[in-house]
Amino acid sequence: MFRKLNEHLDDGKIMNKYMNLKIDPCNDFYEFACGNWKKYFSIPPDRSSYDTFEMARENLDYALRDLLDNVEENPVNSTYYFPSNFIERNFLPNDTSDAIIKAKKFYKSCMQEDIIKKRGDKPLREILGRIGGWPIISDSWDDPDFDVIWLLATLRLLNNDVLIAQWIGPDMKNSNEYIVHIDQPTLGLPSREYYLNVSNIKYVRAYKVFLLTVATIMGARPNIAERDAEEILQFEVQLAEIMASVEERRNISDIYLRTDIASLTLYFPQFNWKEYFTIVLGTDINLKTPVACYCARYLHELLYLLSNTEPRILQNYLIWRFVRHRTNSLVLDCTEWSNQKSKQRVHFSLNYTV
Template sequence: MKKYMNPNVDPCENFYEFACGNWRNYHDVPPDKITYDTFEIARDNLYFVLKTLLETQTKTQTKSHFNDKTNYHNLKDYIGENYQIFDDSDAIDKAKKFYKSCMNEDLIEKRAEKPLKKLLEELGGWPIITSNWEQSEVDLIWVLSRLRLLNNAILISQWIGPDIKDSNKHIIHIDQTTLGLPNRAYFLDETNSKPLKAYKSFILSIAKHLGAETSVALQDVDDIVDFETKLASVMTPLEERRNISQIFQRIQIRILIERYPYFNWHSYFSTILEREIDLQSTVACYCPDYIHNLLNLLNKTNPRIIQNYLLWRFIKHRTSNLDSRFLDSEQKFYHALFGIEKRPPRWKFCVSQTNTNMGMAVGALFVQNYFDENSKTDTIHITQEIMETFINSIEEKLWLDEDTKRLAKLKIKNMDLKIGFPDFLFNSTEVNLKYQDVKIEENFFFENVLSVLRHTNREGQKKFGLLVNKSQWNSPPAIINAYYSRSKNQIMFPAGILQPPFYHKHFPKSINFGGIGVIIGHEITHALDDKGRLFDHEGNLQFWWDNKALVMFYERSQCIIDQYGNYILPESNTTVDGILTQGENIADNGGLKQAFKAYKNWLTKNPEVDETLPDLDLDGPQLFFLNFAQAWCGKQRIESERNRIKTSVHSPGIFRVIGALSNSDEFSMVYNCSKNSPMNPVEKCDLW
């Protein structure tokens, strides 16, 4: 902690520089990353542990010999409606085999583009590489639904989730699409010509690897990007979609068919759900205008362009599963877009791929070998203390009426806590059954990914019509992250994040409350941020605020919007979007205040405890704020900085520190900051 501080800086002038000023002298952004910060260091530490575990021997050793001529993987099966596998063998062994298949670069090079090319043929062919492509042979709904079976939602985002009006039921949800570049501005803003040019070059390069003739491909690539630009233009901007109650519609499939007859909804849903769909079934729609405009666009577009675009979006996600030519093209694109200089080490890529694709199996391996149950218990206690503090703080809010207070406290009291990992990870039978429809072979990395994609899609779609199990874990344990679910009123802290500098069972409580405690408080506050406040204690979209309280909420949140909207990153001369980052900024401010109050309560109950650290002349409360700030020490590339400030809902780390601390009276008291010093302005934003 001490080596990262810059003691020459007055903490009341710029606490981020005081806490993190020397961090840059010890760390550069690695060539394979877009940013390097405390979270990335923790992630690297976790990945090294996972690598060691995944490289241990499987329980049942098998000899496998690759022979491409006797390849028993029929790629057509992966897009078949009735594709079923039953294999209840050891899931951890499957994860290790998946990792090994990813690490087998020689074989991946030998197989080259063959697996992808064969699959593209089964999907109706990619016109850009198919000289005799016939548009009459391809049906839009057929292709879209088959891609969704492989967990690719293109043109229309579709998933099964809790009904936001009745969170106990699973229904179909549909929304506008994602794009091949980070957001619609990349296609519509003329200042983004460089990334757009790199995107075209990326598509062309991949097409040539798959056998396209340059003379044909150039026009096809232009058509693909032109179509995607038109697609971006009919999408609603993110800032106009923040209030979910204003864009949400419940609609039966039969009505959907009546309103949008040019799209075969019945066939689409029946295929991806792998069952006949009832036309009375309810759909949650967040994009009626987009669907209308999308269908008009599709009606005016040449089928060749549509097929080229659909398969391109699928191919883009699969380039990382192929040989070095595809990886090099992908890397060149990411360099232009984010400034990344090289690919990560293969082992790190394969650990990430394995954890992404088989997260619960990897999580079981991790918690069985490394995770301390005492850490889970301790974190639960910290969480409960912060929740209690939060409830007491709500009672003290003079701007809230009694009814709104009561319902806000009810929401916090009913919050479901998920800390560390689900207990079933110690039951090998349950873990094995979770992956019983996944087939993993050491020689077939590409097919292994397809098998997991089918599994992931099936896991999601089979929830349709079922009651919501609000006790279910959805997050893999071995990750560095934390979540709040509005529909479940649930906070989740996976085991992976319970490590230094955020937490350690032997740290002083000041460090733990300033680290994981603030993160816990952050996630709790999401229950009452600009989006979370729309949902009640059971996770239902419901208006439960008194009108006067709501007006006060808007005034106080506007203060935060204006405050953060005035922050400018000097390196790239870019301004923070106060509206886009509103929810996270509210959560940062609330999380810091409630975690510190909980820590002070703990100190009152434990007055004899020594909270100091050797050779660091700071008391417990000062260490609390120092560790909070040092969680956000970091550097990022200019290209990444420009991208993230346009697209990320989180403010840059420096402003997450300065913004929350400058609103904290407690911080100013602890560090004795005079009135109107930069870190102690007279006018402060105060919400939670």
């Protein structure tokens, strides 16, 4: 008890030195509470702010890095997190489980930059080939077997919510029950307003330039890339137009619809929901499986839009969103840049596990 009391006293001394007790808190409470903070710390040049929460996050990152750096070659194989009962004398509360070993090895694989650079963009291109390719970087894309349901489900398995957001979680009206949820997804830009407000046109243009840059780096020809990028952008604008606004979604109970897979098939017969969920969930799903839907109007208009959009545009857009999600994992080696005539060559490196 006395140790805890001393710890609280020490914390009080630390916080006390950051206060400016010369200031009347009724006149300027912020200066009173934090006035001396700037005497001890300055804002780093790469930050817009710096506080105790940021310091705690940094310390946590350092601690996590130190833990992940220590990779044990002989993991303990155990059914439970703790292989022994906590009342036993030889109980080790910090025993290493298989999950921790996997996390450490995954971290180590991400830090092997030499291997990542050597692989180049090969892992990304292999994945693209397995999901039908990216038409914008191909001189001639033709897929007579294009299946938007299979592609959407496969992208969901690769952790991409494109066109439809789907997850499993507690029912909002019965938290004891876990059910399937479906909703409208996010877009390439932060919100639908970026596409619909004229004042945001500069962001849309920058977004298109980014798309064109990524496609060109991956080998797209300028004339094909310009045409396809415009089609991708226009399709995304159409998506923004049919999505509900923040105001319309303010009361989530108003848009909540409790249904099941069978009823979804009746509401939206243009989409094979059983096939989609069977692929995503990895099992032959029961048609009576409950579903919470938050985007009925959006789904109606989305399915109409899909039926009136060419497969090439759909494939281009869906794969672009997949590639976009992985640009943060790409390492750009500027030493490989070449501007000789129409040749532009930059090596991407991707460390991604399917």
